Amino acid sequence: MTLTPELALRHQRAADFFVRRGAAGWTGADERELDAWLADASNRAIYDGLAVTALDLQQVRRPRLASDAAPAAGRRPAAPAAAQGRPAQVTARRWRKAWAPALLSALLLVGGGWYWWDHHPSYTLDVATGPGEMRAVALPDGTRVTLNFDSRLKVRYYPRRRNAELAGGEAFFQVAP
Template sequence: MAERDTSRDIDQAASEWTARLDRGPLSPEQAAAHRAWLDSDPRAKGAMLRAQALSMMSESAQALGDDFDPATFAQPRLPRFSRRQALAWTGAAAAAASLAALGVTSAAAGTVVSTERGEIRLVPLKDGSTVLLNTDSRIRVRYDKDQRVVVLLKGEAYFSAARDEKRPFVVEVNGRRLRTTQAGFRVRKLDEAPVDLLVNLGRVDVSAAPLIGSAKIIAVTSNTRLSLSDPAHISTERPLSIPPQIVTRELAWREGKLAFEGQTLGEAAAQFARYSDTHIQIRDAELAREPVTGLFAANDPVGFSRAIARVFDARLEHGSDTVVLTRPNAAQTAAQ
């Protein structure tokens, strides 16, 4: 009985196949061997996607010069924002200048900051806190002597709240108040989906807005997420502890990346649609259900689709604003 390859063996083979593909088209014999290897183990396709994603990022990074190190692109790096770092970088005057340069708008209810599709924007606040806005997002900032309030109007944001025992940092979203004295946490508000809170540093206390009348407070601590339902159902909500590696994957967008670990190709295509006007269409229901693993540039749906086409033996057609993936001889059913 043949000994089963280890995960390291499979990753090494994937790297070697990626290098061969980068050198040029495979011969018919090599292509057959590559297909046989992909079908030999359920881990092979995921390893191939990871290797190709790393190769694409490495090629882009080499333009930075001779000091390029591909190993630094193997995992998403998570920036840590401390109060001292933020103050050293901005100061109150620099923060105000940065906001002006970003083209934000001011109103009596506070200062509004937004991003367009594909943009990721760091917003320094005057107390040393920062907000990192993801694609197509909008916030309103309102500070006074008693509290620091940021309203998430839409999209996704990562908040790094600097410590201030006298003035709590509050995020308001959909009739809920997320309160902390110091924490790092992500809040996501997308159409037709529950608001999602993910805390990776510190503690955030979740309550209903004062007008709702509920006095219940839910404490959400590091490496914990909470799906926020209607405020009237706050009594049924329960925080969920998640492994650190999933936290890392969820926050990969802060580095302009999308990280997948077993999500379907259809789900991955929906994620890319948030970051680019070029949409991925999958006209084969079976292909749309294939699991995807790897780290990819969020603004490169074409590069992602090329990797998918190679690994899953699919055909790629690139239009002006679409990338269509199909399988040869597959029924052309529009499974959007």
């Protein structure tokens, strides 16, 4: 949309109406004049857009400026937002915005660490025998495994379980007493 002089004047008129309507001294005649001006759909769209912008700007907190007077010595600082009549939801919402991502990240980190710890073997053994070869292997828990010829065995010790996979051939397990 191109800003023409005529459109700029419409925006100026909408701003004038908006400011005057919020000030003291607004009369019924002023209201009728505004209603007549708003009868045009484009004027209504401009005025409504201005009202939405004003509502959005009311939500923005004003930053402290250098020209603001510093609190006098011995004076307590202003009360927190909740004590000034602002709803408690504002501070709760701010807390959630600040801490929720951090808590979620911490939970994911702890959960991921536990998952890795539980699914990462602390001991691995891959052993195979060829044709006509037999082999005896001792495992860390004292179990002895004897593999027959042409056998393949994979052993994995996890923190909470032991996994032995015989991929082919024969194996004899002797559990230590």
